[in-house]
Each structure stands twice: as structure tokens, then as C-alpha cells.
Amino acid sequence: xxxxxxxxxxxAIVQDYHVPGSMFSSGRLVRALKGIDFSVAKGxxxxxxxxxxxxKSTLARIIALIDAPSEGELRIExxxxxxxxxxxxxxxxxxxxxxxxxxxxxxxxxxxIGDVLMEPLVINTAVxxxxxxxxxxxxxxxxxxxxEHFNRYPHMFSGGQRQRIAIARALMxxxxxxxxxxxxxxxDLSVQAQVLNLLADLQDEFDLTYxxxxxxxxxxRYIADEVMVISKGEAVETGSREAxxxxxxxxxxxxxxxxxxxxxxxxxxARVARRKAARQALPA
Numbered sequence: 001x002x003x004x005x006x007x008x009x010x011x012a013i014v015q016d017y018h019v020p021g022s023m024f025s026s027g028r029l030v031r032a033l034k035g036i037d038f039s040v041a042k043g044x045x046x047x048x049x050x051x052x053x054x055x056k057s058t059l060a061r062i063i064a065l066i067d068a069p070s071e072g073e074l075r076i077e078x079x080x081x082x083x084x085x086x087x088x089x090x091x092x093x094x095x096x097x098x099x100x101x102x103x104x105x106x107x108x109x110x111x112x113i114g115d116v117l118m119e120p121l122v123i124n125t126a127v128x129x130x131x132x133x134x135x136x137x138x139x140x141x142x143x144x145x146x147x148e149h150f151n152r153y154p155h156m157f158s159g160g161q162r163q164r165i166a167i168a169r170a171l172m173x174x175x176x177x178x179x180x181x182x183x184x185x186x187x188d189l190s191v192q193a194q195v196l197n198l199l200a201d202l203q204d205e206f207d208l209t210y211x212x213x214x215x216x217x218x219x220x221r222y223i224a225d226e227v228m229v230i231s232k233g234e235a236v237e238t239g240s241r242e243a244x245x246x247x248x249x250x251x252x253x254x255x256x257x258x259x260x261x262x263x264x265x266x267x268x269x270a271r272v273a274r275r276k277a278a279r280q281a282l283p284a
Contacts, residue, residue, distance in 0.1 A: 005078040006039040007177050007209040008063055008096075013037075014071035015058050015233075032058045034233040035072070040226070042176070043203070045210040047224035047241075049217065051256070055233040057181055060213045064098040064179040077176065090124040097170035101182035103162035107154040113140075113165055114150035120172045139168045142205075143198060160191035164198065171202070181213045196222055217257065221245055229253045 015033040032055045040046045048056045061067045062074060068084035075081065076095055081088065088096075100106045107116055117136035121127045127135070137147040143164040154162055163183060170178055180199070184192040196219065202208060214220050220227060220241075227244040229237040229252065237250040248254050 004042060006075070007042050007077055008211065009039045009075040009078075010059075010063070010072065011037055011075075012072040013059065013062060013069045013074065015055070015062065015067070016070040032233050033062075033069070036228075036230070036233075036235045038228055038235070038238070040177075040209055040211060042209055043207045044225045045203070045212055045223055046226045046228060047212045047214060047220040048228050048230060049214060049220055049256070050230035051215065054230045056213045056230050059230070060098070060179050060181045060211065063096070063177075063211050065092070065096050066098070094124055094173035095175055096177045096179065097173065097175040098179045098181065099163075099166050099170050099183045102186055103159050103166055104154075104186075106166050107162060109154050112151050112153060113157075116154075116165065117169050117172055120169065124173055135172065136168075139171060140165075142171070142202070143168045144194075158191075159187050160195060163187065163195055167195075167198070167202070171206070174206075175208070177209045177211070179211045179213075182215070183212075184219060185214070185216060192219065199223065217245075229256065 013033055013036045014031065017030045017032055019028050019030055021027040036055075036059060038046060048059060050056045058067075062069050065076075065081060065083050065088050068082060073080055076092065079092075081092065111119075114133065114136050117139060118132040121132045121135065133150075137150055140147060140149055145161065145164060145168075149157075154165070157165065163186075167183075183199075184195050187195060199210070200223065203210060210223070212220070212223055224241045227237075227239060227241055228235050229244070229248075229250065231252045237244060237248065237253045244253065245257075248257060
């Protein structure tokens, strides 16, 4: 029995940035990623965790084929991809899509939602106009919206609805990989739960592979199969969700978990109930 090819794989990924100098100092090279390896199987979710500035979003942009690494090799479904030499063609672009953090900034305010969803088909396929509309309306229903939303503008939707639209747009080309960079961090807690449930349902339905970037450990614990912890551009710990959360090995992972408050709904409800009981116990 042969082992299946990973949907996405990185080998010794390095990313350098040149910081220009000033009148009194010369420029310098900053190494944002320091030789990171990873591999994600079909239908699985790799969560990339780290503090701000750790390099997790830099890695996400490389995986999403937006930026080229300075060194190392990226493979999509076993094929090497180097966007510094060749821009991804329609076939490769259809395989990898990205959902950004800000649902307000990722949609063109001058475009109707139907046009937002049909645009990837216009650019990358020869699908006729009538079929493009049918697909867009069907995708709206998949993400919990309605066909009548087709002719509305982004400002007419809530933050959670806009993120649903962004997810719908990412799915229009039937990708095998979604890169999600903090996709729920700008949303209210209850809306976060709804969007995470939607992502889980879509993953099951379409057998999607996710690379999920987040600083929120409660979100990661909910959605991840594998967890990679990044600190200062290095992958300091990688393992299954259960292994990393129940028995973290690296000191940075332990300190990250210890410093991160629990933000799940039940924990918040329990804190509110405790505070209410304490207030009621005070003498009048």
C-alpha cells in the first residue's frame, strides 16, 4: 500500500527580508523564517501557532503562493512550486486559496457579492456566464447565506456574514487547500463558533485541507489535527493536537500556553456566573 502524497509540503523554508539602513547605519538582513519543515495530508488541518511577529503569517503567505521563499522548497500535491520563477497558472491557482483575517478589508466595497464570487471563475476558467451565476448562488447557500444576497454590497452584511462570503469566494475554484490567516480573530465569540462550525462542515463535505494560522489556542484546539508552534521564525514543536496540548515539550510552548487565557464560550459563562454569585453574596 503506497502512502498518499501530502497536499502541501515545505522543506527547509527560509524567508529573508532586507531592512534598509539610514544615514548612520548600513542595511541588514532579517531572517523571518529559519528552515521550517511541514507536511499536511489530504483532509487534515495544520494549525500554525505563535505570538505576533513569530513568522506564522509570513509562512502562510508562502504556502498560499503569494510570496516566494528565499530558500527551501514548497510542494503542492507533490509538485515543486516556485513563484519567484513562474507565476502560478490557473490550474495551480485553483488548488490553493486564502482567507484573510479582516472580512471588512478583503472584499471590494464597490462590487456586488455575486460579482465577488464570480470573479475567480471569470479570471481562471471558461465557465459561461449563466453557469457562473448558478455556481455563485449555490455557494452562497453552502456558507449559510441566500441567493437573494447575490446583488447586495459588502457594507450590507455583518462581519460574520462577510467572512462567510470570503470563504465562499475561496471555494469557487474547488481548491484542495485553504490557507486561513486568523480567519475568526476579528469576529465576536459567538460568531467565531458559527464560522468554525461552518469550516468544519465544509472540510468534511469537500475533503478540504486547511493550514490555519491563529494565536487563539481555544480555536486551535477545536479545529486542528496537527499543531506547529513557531517562535522567532523557528518551528520549536510539531505534533498532534492531543500531544501538544496535553504534554507540550518545548519551554516556549509551555510558556505560550500558560500565558494565554482560555476564551471558549463555556469558560466565559462560568466566569460570569462566579462573578454574579460573588456579587450576590456581598452584604447589602
